[in-house]
Structure formats: C-alpha cells, structure tokens
Amino acid sequence: MIVVSKRTDLKQSGLKTTQPRLKILDILESSSLRHLAAEDVYRRLLELNEEVGLATVYRVLTQFESAGLVIRHNFEGGRSVFELNDASHHDHMVCVECSKVFEFVDKTIEQRQHKAAEEAGFVMQDHSLYLYGICRGMKERGKCSMRSKL
Numbered sequence: 441m442i443v444v445s446k447r448t449d450l451k452q453s454g455l456k457t458t459q460p461r462l463k464i465l466d467i468l469e470s471s472s473l474r475h476l477a478a479e480d481v482y483r484r485l486l487e488l489n490e491e492v493g494l495a496t497v498y499r500v501l502t503q504f505e506s507a508g509l510v511i512r513h514n515f516e517g518g519r520s521v522f523e524l525n526d527a528s529h530h531d532h533m534v535c536v537e538c539s540k541v542f543e544f545v546d547k548t549i550e551q552r553q554h555k556a557a558e559e560a561g562f563v564m565q566d567h568s569l570y571l572y573g574i575c576r577g578m579k580e581r582g583k584c585s586m587r588s589k590l
Contacts, residue, residue, distance in 0.1 A: 475522070
C-alpha cells in the first residue's frame with residue numbers, strides 16, 4: 441500500500457507533478473474532513489479561486505485511486521467519497537440524513553469477521569464495513585454537529 445505523506449508521492453506513484461494534481465492533493469491533505477466527494481474538492485477549489493474544472497477533479501481523483509494514493513468508497517445512493525490512503529484499516533458509519541462519514545475501529549468486529557471467513561473455509565484478503573444510520577446531531581437536533589468546513 442502506498443502511504444501519502446508528501447507531494448513526492450505523486451512522482452513515486454508514476455504521476456507527473458501538475459498544478460491541478462498538487463492543488464487537489466493539497467486539499468485532501470489539509471481538509472479537516474477525511475472523506476470528500478469530488479464536488480467537495482471542486483467547491484474548495486472555487487473558494488480558492490483556482491481554475492480547475494469538475495471533470496479535471498474527477499479525472500485526477502480517479503488517477504489518484506489507480507495509483508493507490510486515495511481510496512474511493514461507494515456508499516448507497518450512488519454517493520462516492522475519497523480519502524487519502526494512509527494504510528490504516530478502519531470501518532465507516534454513514535449518516536443517511538447529513539451524509540457525514542464517521543470512522544471507527546472495533547477489534548471484536550475484526551476478529552469475528554476473520555473467524556467467520558475461516559469457519560467458511562474462506563481466505564479473506566480485504567473487507568469493508570459500512571453502517572448506515574442517523575448521527576447523534578441529526579437525531580437530537582436535526583442538525584449534524586459534526587459537519588465542519590473543508
């Protein structure tokens with residue numbers, strides 16, 4: 441797995457260091473949100489007065505995914521988000537009201553998944569777990585208390 445920590449990762453991943461790639465990588469690295477849709481990245485570029493089109497954002501994120509720099513998560517409803525590939529395993533909870541993505545790690549769940557695969561004679565290579573529900577802020581106040589700026 442490739443771990444993103446420096447812009448030199450672009451070259452190490454076989455990608456040329458172009459301005460759009462650097463700008464998009466910078467947004468992914470500096471965002472307080474770990475999971476960004478292509479539209480989120482595009483909006484942030486507009487806020488920064490950067491002239492990078494939405495099609496370019498999609499193309500660059502797809503290139504980053506192919507190079508192993510980001511991981512694409514395809515959530516129900518056709519929503520995709522991208523996160524930097526930091527090589528740490530975690531699972532996700534998705535609020536169906538505000539669309540916020542929360543990460544979590546649970547050793548018991550991990551152990552149970554491995555045991556279930558083993559009992560079935562299955563050699564697990566990878567997995568992903570997505571839980572869908574309503575976050576506390578939406579449930580209690582009708583407003584996501586976790587939503588923050590990019």
